[in-house]
Amino acid sequence: MTLRIGVIGTGAIGREHIRRITNNLSGGEIVAVTDVNADAAKAAVENYNLNAKVYPDDVSLIAADDVDAILVTSWGPAHQQSVLAGIAAGKYVFCEKPLATTAEGCRQIVDAEIAHGKRLVQVGFMRRYDSGYQQLKRAVDERFIGEPLMIRCAHRNPEVNEAYTTDMAVTDTLVHEIDVLHWLVNDDYTSVRVSFPKKTRHASSHLRDPQVITLETKGGILITTEVFVNCKYGYDIQCEIIGEEGIVRLPEVAGITYRKNAQLGVDLLTDWKDRFIDAYDRELQDFIDQVSKGGEPQGPTSWDGYIASVTADACVRAQESGQEETIDLGPTPEFYGGAAPLYSV
Ligand code: NAI
Ligand code: ISE
Numbered sequence: 001m002t003l004r005i006g007v008i009g010t011g012a013i014g015r016e017h018i019r020r021i022t023n024n025l026s027g028g029e030i031v032a033v034t035d036v037n038a039d040a041a042k043a044a045v046e047n048y049n050l051n052a053k054v055y056p057d058d059v060s061l062i063a064a065d066d067v068d069a070i071l072v073t074s075w076g077p078a079h080q081q082s083v084l085a086g087i088a089a090g091k092y093v094f095c096e097k098p099l100a101t102t103a104e105g106c107r108q109i110v111d112a113e114i115a116h117g118k119r120l121v122q123v124g125f126m127r128r129y130d131s132g133y134q135q136l137k138r139a140v141d142e143r144f145i146g147e148p149l150m151i152r153c154a155h156r157n158p159e160v161n162e163a164y165t166t167d168m169a170v171t172d173t174l175v176h177e178i179d180v181l182h183w184l185v186n187d188d189y190t191s192v193r194v195s196f197p198k199k200t201r202h203a204s205s206h207l208r209d210p211q212v213i214t215l216e217t218k219g220g221i222l223i224t225t226e227v228f229v230n231c232k233y234g235y236d237i238q239c240e241i242i243g244e245e246g247i248v249r250l251p252e253v254a255g256i257t258y259r260k261n262a263q264l265g266v267d268l269l270t271d272w273k274d275r276f277i278d279a280y281d282r283e284l285q286d287f288i289d290q291v292s293k294g295g296e297p298q299g300p301t302s303w304d305g306y307i308a309s310v311t312a313d314a315c316v317r318a319q320e321s322g323q324e325e326t327i328d329l330g331p332t333p334e335f336y337g338g339a340a341p342l343y344s345v
Contacts, residue, residue: 001027001292002027002028002029002292003027003028003029003068003069003092003288003291003292004029004031004032004066004067004068004069005021005028005029005030005031005032005067005068005069005070005071006030006031006032006033006034006055006061006062006064006067006069006070006071007030007032007033007034007044007070007071007073008034008035008058008061008070008071008072008073008074008078008082009034009035009072009073009074009075009078010033010034010035010040010041010043010044010073011035011040011073011074011075013073013096014035014044014071014073014074015044015047015048016273016280017071017073017280017284018030018033018044018048018050019048020280020281020284021284021288022048022050024281025281025284025285025288026285026288027285027288027289027292028069028284028288028292029051030048030050030052031051031052031053031066031067032052032053032054032055032061032064032066032067033045033050033052033053033054033055033061034054034055034056034057034058034060034061035074036074036078038054038056041054041055042054058070058074058078058081058082058085059085062082062085062086062089062091063089067091068091068092068291069091069092069093069094069287069291070082070086070091070092070093070094071094072086072093072094072095072096073096076097076098076101077101079095079096079098079099079100079101080099080100080101080105080106080108080109082095083095083099083100083109083121084108084109084112086120086121087109087112087113087116087120087121088112090116090120091120092120092121092287092291092297093120093121093122094121094122094124094284094287094297095121095122095123095124095305096123096124097123097124097125097175097176097179097305097308098171098175098305098308098309098312099121099123099302099305099306099308099309100305100309101171101309102309102313103306103309103310103313105309106302106305106306106308106309106310107306109121109302109305109306110302110303110306110333110336113302113335114333114335118296119296119297119301119302119335120296120297121297121301121302121305122283122287122297122298122299122300122301123179123299123300123301123302123304123305123308124283124300125176125179125180125299125300125304125308126276126279126280126282126283127176127179127180127276127279128179128180128183128279128283128299128300128340129278129279129280129282129283129286129299130276130278130279131278132250132251133180133184133239133250134342135248135251136184136239136241136248136250137183137184137342138342139241139248140184140185140186140241140243140248141186141342144243144245144246144248145241145242145243145244145245145246145247145248146243146244146245146246147243147244148185148221148241148242148243149221149222149242149243149244150221150222150223150224150241150242151181151184151185151221151222151223151224151239151240151241151242152223152224152225152238152239152240152242153177153181153223153224153225153226153237153238153239153240154225154226154227154228154236154237154238155173155174155176155177155225155226155227155228155237156226156227156228156229156231156233156234156235156236156237156238157173157228157229157230157231157235157272158230158231158232158233158234158235158270159202159229159230159232160207160229160230162204164204164207164229165206165207166206166207166208166209166211166319167316167319169207169208169209169211169227169229170213170227170312170315170316170319171312171316173227173229174213174225174227174312174315175308175312177223177225177239178215178307178308178311178312178315179300179304179307179308181215181223181239182217182307183300183304183340184241185217185219185221185241186340187217187218187219187221188217188218188307188327188329189215189216189217189218189307189311189314189327189329190216190217190218190326190327191215191216191314191324191325191326191327192213192214192215192216192311192314192315192318192324192325192327193213193214193318193323193324193325194211194212194213194214194315194318194319194322195211195212195214196208196210196211196212197210197211197212200228200230200231202230202232203229203230207229207230208319209227209228209229209230210226210227210228210229210231211226211227211228211319212224212225212226212227213225213227213315213318215311215315215327233268234268234269234270235268235269235270235271235272235274235275236268237250237275238250252266253268253269253275255267255268283299286298286299287299298341300340301336302336303332303333303335303336304340306329307329310327310328310329311327311329314326314327
């Protein structure tokens with residue numbers, strides 16, 4: 001059976017996902033699109049040669065009988081309304097991060113999904129589908145390095161635009177580490193501190209860059225992540241887990257080494273789209289495969305979206321206060337219980 005998908009938001013990542021579902025993946029077809037910018041929606045249909053209807057808004061698209069699942073790729077503040085409408089209609093939902101822009105909004109989605117009684121929602125935290133992170137997860141789960149004690153990460157972008165603000169280093173950028181790290185060690189965050197080293201001259205006047213975010217987990221694991229979004233040299237994601245018996249590191253992205261002009265070199269990536277291109281494919285293929293069978297999506301849940309939001313709020317408070325801030329998630333609802341899986345696609 002082909003999963004009939006409606007796309008809400010045909011901007012940058014919406015178009016990327018349309019392209020991959022149409023050209024690279026199997027089992028899914030884009031049958032409906034909408035965007036507040038109607039021209040963008042029409043252009044997506046034309047550019048990807050889709051046999052899809054353009055709807056005036058998310059509500060009418062979600063109500064369409066021939067739409068089995070929705071892909072929410074609009075701006076963050078619009079996500080909550082579309083996800084809640086999707087759940088109310090009993091449709092499967094793949095929602096890009098953030099699930100909602102407030103913890104309260106995420107909680108409403110969690111409550112609606114629990115009331116519905118079946119998991120319908122997957123959040124687009126694609127790193128869990130990256131083969132490097134999967135190898136790290138396997139090493140942790142199999143106790144290859146014993147108990148994990150510390151994690152050191154870096155999330156570096158070559159540059160950002162003028163609109164990027166200090167809090168976005170958390171809500172837009174660190175949020176991927178927030179999601180993937182608690183999944184990696186199967187633990188919850190309890191507190192966070194943020195410190196600001198000397199500022200780079202490449203950052204705009206209103207942006208504090210770089211910053212170092214230190215999270216602590218219930219089990220006592222200390223996680224430091226450097227977010228540096230004007231690092232200039234490339235897009236660079238680092239992760240090293242230090243355990244009682246050894247250390248494991250995220251593999252470097254494969255690329256040929258070259259000897260030229262008296263130098264030994266390897267090219268680095270500069271664009272996040274390329275770094276996780278396989279992971280984006282795999283997360284969506286997994287979503288399509290699971291829900292086509294009428295099952296539940298196996299990827300990051302609404303509860304993971306809620307964890308990311310509560311944690312991000314505490315990180316932003318810590319940026320502002322300069323103090324340690326508590327992260328209080330409350331008990332995990334039984335509906336989302338159990339250790340998160342190693343996705344096997
Ligand atoms: P974008 O600005 O390129 O596209 C957003 C599109 O949504 C625009 O075309 C806009 O007109 C449309 N839109 C806004 N409100 C709408 C509404 N109520 N109904 C229908 N359409 C609406 O933004 P981009 O980069 O595509 O990001 C979209 C989402 O994806 C964001 O939440 C962003 O955080 C997330 N994202 C996730 C990434 C990842 O690595 N997982 C990477 C990049 C973005
Ligand atoms: C962007 O919004 C993303 O989601 C990318 O995955 C991330 O690496 C980048 O830093 C963000 O700005």
